[in-house]
Amino acid sequence: MNEAFFSVENLCISFGGLMAVDHVSFSVSKGFIFSIIGPNGAGKTTIFNCISGLYKPSSGSIIFQGEDITGLKPHRIATKGIARTFQNIELFSRMTTMENLMLGRHIHMKTGVLSGATFFRRGSRAAKEEIRHREYVEKIIDLLDLQSARNQFVGSLPYGTQKLVELGRALALEPKLLLLDEPSAGMNSEEKQDLVFWIKDIQDELGVTILLIEHDMKMVMDISDRVLAINFGRPIIEGVPDVVQRHPDVLKAYLGEEETIGNAS
Amino acid sequence: MDMKRDYYEDIQLLDSKVLWFWFLMLVAALATFPFIAPTYYVYMANYMAINVIVTIGLNILVGYTGQISLGHAGFFAIGAYGTVMLMSLLHFPFLLALVAAALIAAFFGFILGLPALRLEGPYLAIATLGFGMAITQVIGRWELFGGRMGVEAPALSFFGIPVMTDLGRYFVTATIAFIMVLGARNLMKTRVGRAFIAIRDSDIAAETMGVNLVYYKTLAFAVSAFYTGIAGGLFAFLLGFISPSTFNFILSIYFLAFVIVGGLGSIFGSVMGGIVMTWLLLELDKIQELPLIGGMLISFSENFMTVAGLPNISSIIFGLIIVLLVIFEPLGLYGFWIRTKIYWKTWPF
Amino acid sequence: MFLQLLLSGIAFGSLYALIALAMVIIYKTSEVPNFGQGEMAMLSTFVAFMLLDTYGHSFFVSFLGALVFAALLGVFLEFVFLRRAKDPNILSLILITLGFEMILYGVASWKWGADQRDLSFPVSDFDLVNIGPAVISYLNLATLLVALVLMVLLFLFFRYTKVGIAMKATQQNPMAARINGIRVNRILSVTWAMSSTIGAMAGMLLAPVATLDPNLMLEPLLKGFASAVLGGMTTLVGAALGGYMLGIIENLFGGYVSLEFKSIVAFGIIVLVLCFRPSGLFAKHYVRKV
Numbered sequence: 089m090n091e092a093f094f095s096v097e098n099l100c101i102s103f104g105g106l107m108a109v110d111h112v113s114f115s116v117s118k119g120f121i122f123s124i125i126g127p128n129g130a131g132k133t134t135i136f137n138c139i140s141g142l143y144k145p146s147s148g149s150i151i152f153q154g155e156d157i158t159g160l161k162p163h164r165i166a167t168k169g170i171a172r173t174f175q176n177i178e179l180f181s182r183m184t185t186m187e188n189l190m191l192g193r194h195i196h197m198k199t200g201v202l203s204g205a206t207f208f209r210r211g212s213r214a215a216k217e218e219i220r221h222r223e224y225v226e227k228i229i230d231l232l233d234l235q236s237a238r239n240q241f242v243g244s245l246p247y248g249t250q251k252l253v254e255l256g257r258a259l260a261l262e263p264k265l266l267l268l269d270e271p272s273a274g275m276n277s278e279e280k281q282d283l284v285f286w287i288k289d290i291q292d293e294l295g296v297t298i299l300l301i302e303h304d305m306k307m308v309m310d311i312s313d314r315v316l317a318i319n320f321g322r323p324i325i326e327g328v329p330d331v332v333q334r335h336p337d338v339l340k341a342y343l344g345e346e347e348t349i350g351n352a353s
Numbered sequence: 354m355d356m357k358r359d360y361y362e363d364i365q366l367l368d369s370k371v372l373w374f375w376f377l378m379l380v381a382a383l384a385t386f387p388f389i390a391p392t393y394y395v396y397m398a399n400y401m402a403i404n405v406i407v408t409i410g411l412n413i414l415v416g417y418t419g420q421i422s423l424g425h426a427g428f429f430a431i432g433a434y435g436t437v438m439l440m441s442l443l444h445f446p447f448l449l450a451l452v453a454a455a456l457i458a459a460f461f462g463f464i465l466g467l468p469a470l471r472l473e474g475p476y477l478a479i480a481t482l483g484f485g486m487a488i489t490q491v492i493g494r495w496e497l498f499g500g501r502m503g504v505e506a507p508a509l510s511f512f513g514i515p516v517m518t519d520l521g522r523y524f525v526t527a528t529i530a531f532i533m534v535l536g537a538r539n540l541m542k543t544r545v546g547r548a549f550i551a552i553r554d555s556d557i558a559a560e561t562m563g564v565n566l567v568y569y570k571t572l573a574f575a576v577s578a579f580y581t582g583i584a585g586g587l588f589a590f591l592l593g594f595i596s597p598s599t600f601n602f603i604l605s606i607y608f609l610a611f612v613i614v615g616g617l618g619s620i621f622g623s624v625m626g627g628i629v630m631t632w633l634l635l636e637l638d639k640i641q642e643l644p645l646i647g648g649m650l651i652s653f654s655e656n657f658m659t660v661a662g663l664p665n666i667s668s669i670i671f672g673l674i675i676v677l678l679v680i681f682e683p684l685g686l687y688g689f690w691i692r693t694k695i696y697w698k699t700w701p702f
Numbered sequence: 703m704f705l706q707l708l709l710s711g712i713a714f715g716s717l718y719a720l721i722a723l724a725m726v727i728i729y730k731t732s733e734v735p736n737f738g739q740g741e742m743a744m745l746s747t748f749v750a751f752m753l754l755d756t757y758g759h760s761f762f763v764s765f766l767g768a769l770v771f772a773a774l775l776g777v778f779l780e781f782v783f784l785r786r787a788k789d790p791n792i793l794s795l796i797l798i799t800l801g802f803e804m805i806l807y808g809v810a811s812w813k814w815g816a817d818q819r820d821l822s823f824p825v826s827d828f829d830l831v832n833i834g835p836a837v838i839s840y841l842n843l844a845t846l847l848v849a850l851v852l853m854v855l856l857f858l859f860f861r862y863t864k865v866g867i868a869m870k871a872t873q874q875n876p877m878a879a880r881i882n883g884i885r886v887n888r889i890l891s892v893t894w895a896m897s898s899t900i901g902a903m904a905g906m907l908l909a910p911v912a913t914l915d916p917n918l919m920l921e922p923l924l925k926g927f928a929s930a931v932l933g934g935m936t937t938l939v940g941a942a943l944g945g946y947m948l949g950i951i952e953n954l955f956g957g958y959v960s961l962e963f964k965s966i967v968a969f970g971i972i973v974l975v976l977c978f979r980p981s982g983l984f985a986k987h988y989v990r991k992v
């Protein structure tokens with residue numbers, strides 16, 4: 089393999105003097121599940137925010153399929169084929185599940201103001217497009233077992249289901265690269281098992297490359313092809329799960345975190 | 354469950370025979386109404402139709418996209434003056450002038466939307482407030498627009514047929530309003546409407562899903578201004594005469610009150626809001642004629658206030674309605690309707 | 703000519719500065735731009751007029767009476783309406799203040815009609831003082847001085863009084879303030895009382911040069927907002943400076959460019975500032991957290 093599918097080089101960003109991400113580099117091969125771990129406040133979400141264009145990195149570059157996408161607007165990055173979920177759910181709470189997923193089809197649709205306002209027949213272009221994409225979205229709803237939530241407002245769904253709707257919405261974009269920020273947080277163990285299963289499916293059957301942030305170590309070690317551990321915004325080690333897991337600094341970072349938690353409470 | 358769905362039903366306006374029946378009944382009722390009702394009520398219906406259009410327009414911005422505007426009287430003024438000026442100065446036919454003026458309003462909406470992009474709630478409110486005031490001031494100072502004295506609306510004809518009575522205007526206004534309501538409803542069911550709502554619910558999620566915030570936020574402003582411009586153009590003919598003082602800041606707040614009363618983010622609510630509030634507005638104008646209450650108000654005014662100022666009570670009541678609804682029933686009439694519907698679950702709707 | 707424009711610009715600017723200060727004080731604690739500010743000041747000014755004209759009280763009694771009324775009005779509005787909002791997002795808060803605006807406007811128009819009144823002021827608008835080659839009326843001079851004194855008092859208040867310090871703490875971090883035993887609700891009442899009083903002061907200083915009717919504060923409201931935006935909605939000093947700057951810019955524009963369109967300068971400034979420096983000239987910018 090000559091060139092990485094996705095890579096981040098010397099990414100830095102600071103907030104008022106605090107280096108939230110400090111010279112982080114990594115690269116991900118096509119079809120891999122690449123996990124980022126680290127204690128709270130390590131800078132994981134910030135890396136995602138840089139990738140999806142919500143934050144502008146102070147230096148460094150982000151390369152996707154050989155193209156430099158650093159500093160592009162979020163919607164431009166979405167059209168490149170990068171979708172994400174959020175740690176604190178960001179759903180369109182007063183839309184139904186179906187509509188949330190349909191929004192995921194946004195970049196694949198064309199209907200504008202005039203054609204949208206004036207569809208009055210089944211055969212009109214806007215209606216046809218709408219129908220076609222609803223069919224596509226229905227497949228995702230089936231895949232994630234969301235039928236019962238299909239026509240409900242997502243604001244009223246249970247937390248675990250909301251997380252799935254977010255995943256579904258990201259999938260509806262037909263991403264080549266999918267960023268998942270703590271997808272299993274707040275799920276019970278049964279839901280987690282399903283989730284692992286689906287993530288594997290997304291990797292194997294849809295061929296999507298996945299970047300995963302996750303606190304559940306068992307899950308990370310089970311499904312990741314490679315893992316990057318960071319602390320205080322700085323990379324500690326990157327490698328296959330077994331190696332990363334046993335690295336002394338990683339153990340220390342996690343132990344250290346437990347100590348501070350113990351002190352605070 | 355495995356039966357193949359008909360996805361058109363999801364977005365169709367009328368997905369059952371029963372609904373078709375009610376729809377046709379509604380159209381028939383709207384068409385016969387002006388022939389039976391006294392002229393005053395036809396005038397009232399025209400007023401209602403116009404306010405329904407504004408309410409929907411403003412709701413697209415405030416209720417659906419989550420952006421506030423305190424300057425919609427400005428777009429209303431552009432629509433009104435635009436239509437009148439294009440007709441009397443450039444001799445445009447009515448419909449063309451109306452659409453052109455609304456497009457001018459939309460253009461201004463677009464321009465105003467541009468700085469709005471970077472602005473959160475409070476700043477946007479302030480900028481739009483400034484816009485509304487600037488428009489009326491410019492119109493008021495410009496001789497071309499008749500200055501402070503205002504201008505008269507030219508004679509109206511629709512496809513060559515002269516329209517001179519409230520009855521005639523009813524058919525023009527109601528038809529346009531009807532089309533615009535359906536258009537808004539369709540728009541909100543499709544891609545653009547979804548993008549608007551997405552921006553309101555979570556702008557960061559919307560943009561990471563590929564919604565161009567700059568484009569859609571300004572588009573929402575433009576669409577909203579277009580609706581308001583159309584309504585303004587029709588309004589010029591309803592009054593027959595327009596002057597800058599008609600389009601003041603207070604009018605912008607009245608529009609907001611219509612939206613709140615109808616319910617944020619609901620087309621059906623906006624229709625109700627526009628109708629109910631117009632009725633209230635016209636009734637409050639002659640509140641002193643009410644039995645009992647009217648007399649009490651007059652004697653109260655004589656003793657403590659002024660009788661000449663009594664019509665201003667509508668301002669107080671509208672203000673109270675806004676405050677109380679926002680505190681106790683943010684979904685407005687639409688929320689009320691939803692709850693009644695749940696209560697009467699067995700109904701065929 | 704230039705100096706003259708500058709001088710009267712500063713005089714007007716000090717009114718704008720007062721209105722802007724009134725807004726920013728509320729904005730910093732309640733996080734809402736108060737669109738009722740203008741009407742609160744207008745009504746208080748009418749109260750002064752009533753005490754003076756209808757009941758024949760002395761000027762200072764009327765003036766003080768109006769200030770007390772303004773304070774009570776501010777406390778009342780905040781306590782009765784704003785505090786009732788269940789899930790106060792910015793939109794509903796703005797709407798509530800717009801509701802005040804309508805109610806107060808209605809009350810004033812009902813009570814006093816659309817007639818234009820004169821608020822007789824002990825300081826004359828016609829007697830002039832020479833300052834170098836320029837002149838300024840006693841009234842403008844008084845306005846200038848009153849505004850300055852008020853600002854100094856405000857500064858001392860926030861710096862040295864217990865309430866002032868508590869207010870500042872609340873503005874910076876309401877949660878922490880609550881934990882530290884500051885009664886945030888009481889602070890809110892004080893804030894609204896103060897803001898309303900400052901607004902009323904501006905209204906009463908403005909009324910003699912404008913005409914007293916229910917529309918008195920519609921335009922000044924916009925000017926106040928423009929000043930606050932110009933200086934930054936989150937800084938008191940910035941807002942005050944913004945007021946002076948707006949007054950000067952507006953006057954220079956009126957003198958050199960177009961008197962006709964002087965009144966849209968405020969809007970132009972709002973748009974320009976928001977386009978190029980959304981958080982104002984004197985406030986720090988921050989990144990939104992995701």
Ligand SMILES: Nc1ncnc2c1ncn2[C@@H]1O[C@H](COP(=O)(O)OP(=O)(O)OP(=O)(O)O)[C@@H](O)[C@H]1O
Pocket residue numbers: 103108126127128129130131132133134135175989990991992
């Ligand atoms: N917009 C911002 N402004 C200021 N500081 C920020 C901002 N975003 C992130 N930070 C800071 O950057 C650091 C890293 O935050 P980040 O959210 O990336 O951590 P994380 O690794 O995702 O932690 P967690 O496991 O708790 O989600 C934190 O100290 C955080 O406070």
Ligand SMILES: [Mg+2]
Pocket residue numbers: 132133134175
């Ligand atoms: Mg995180």
